[in-house]
Amino acid sequence: MRFAVIGGTGLIGSQVVKNLNAAGHEAIPHSQSTGVDVISGQGLDEAVAGADVVVNLTNSPTFDEASPAFFQTSMDNLLAAAHKGGVGHFVILSIVGTDQVPELDYYKAKALQEQILAAGPVPYSIVRATQFMEFMDAAMSWTADADTVRLPATPIQPIAAKDVAAAVAEVAAGAPLNGIRNIGGPEIFPLDELGRITLSHKGDNRTVVTDPTAGMFAVVKGDVLTDPDAHLAPTRYADWLS
Numbered sequence: 001m002r003f004a005v006i007g008g009t010g011l012i013g014s015q016v017v018k019n020l021n022a023a024g025h026e027a028i029p030h031s032q033s034t035g036v037d038v039i040s041g042q043g044l045d046e047a048v049a050g051a052d053v054v055v056n057l058t059n060s061p062t063f064d065e066a067s068p069a070f071f072q073t074s075m076d077n078l079l080a081a082a083h084k085g086g087v088g089h090f091v092i093l094s095i096v097g098t099d100q101v102p103e104l105d106y107y108k109a110k111a112l113q114e115q116i117l118a119a120g121p122v123p124y125s126i127v128r129a130t131q132f133m134e135f136m137d138a139a140m141s142w143t144a145d146a147d148t149v150r151l152p153a154t155p156i157q158p159i160a161a162k163d164v165a166a167a168v169a170e171v172a173a174g175a176p177l178n179g180i181r182n183i184g185g186p187e188i189f190p191l192d193e194l195g196r197i198t199l200s201h202k203g204d205n206r207t208v209v210t211d212p213t214a215g216m217f218a219v220v221k222g223d224v225l226t227d228p229d230a231h232l233a234p235t236r237y238a239d240w241l242s
Contacts, residue, residue, distance in 0.1 A: 163233030
């Protein structure tokens with residue numbers, strides 16, 4: 001099959017392209033660097049022409065109140081191009097629990113992206129992943145100083161980016177789900193404990209202070225960012241760290 005991978009040069013997209021091509025498909029990466037702009041629409045018709053499947057892995061440049069407008073415009077443009085081009089399957093990557101955290105603009109924006117896709121004219125699949133292991137350093141940096149890292153005890157189910165890419169490629173190569181598949185890492189940790197494990201592995205002597213008001217994940221209620229019943233990926237956090 002032929003795949004147009006929009007956002008195909010990023011962390012997940014580049015691995016999705018590699019996985020699909022290794023499986024014998026033809027996957028073409030598209031991004032701003034290749035002349036495709038999902039906001040202006042430049043290059044979209046050409047990018048999806050002849051594709052059996054569109055995989056959209058583009059992301060908003062900000063996580064604030066501007067993010068819903070990005071997903072509204074980009075999805076409208078991409079769905080129009082895909083429908084015009086006769087694409088039979090449209091895949092996006094979203095977040096486990098994205099519709100359960102209305103306090104976060106970015107999560108509301110991802111929920112909006114899902115809604116636009118589900119209401120659109122092209123058969124679709126949504127892959128929802130738990131938090132990426134690769135984002136742990138960033139999550140700690142938001143509330144860190146020279147001596148401490150403040151983190152809430154929010155339950156997190158970290159998944160490796162390579163496992164996310166494998167799942168996206170698998171779903172994209174299959175029949176449209178016209179629904180959602182949740183994927184997650186094999187273990188669940190309180191975020192503060194995950195911070196301690198991470199710092200210890202790095203030989204970082206800063207102290208993790210449990211602070212229910214610290215950082216983006218402080219507003220998350222309960223365990224909505226985890227799903228023990230998800231399709232579980234194989235990579236454990238300790239193995240990823242090593």
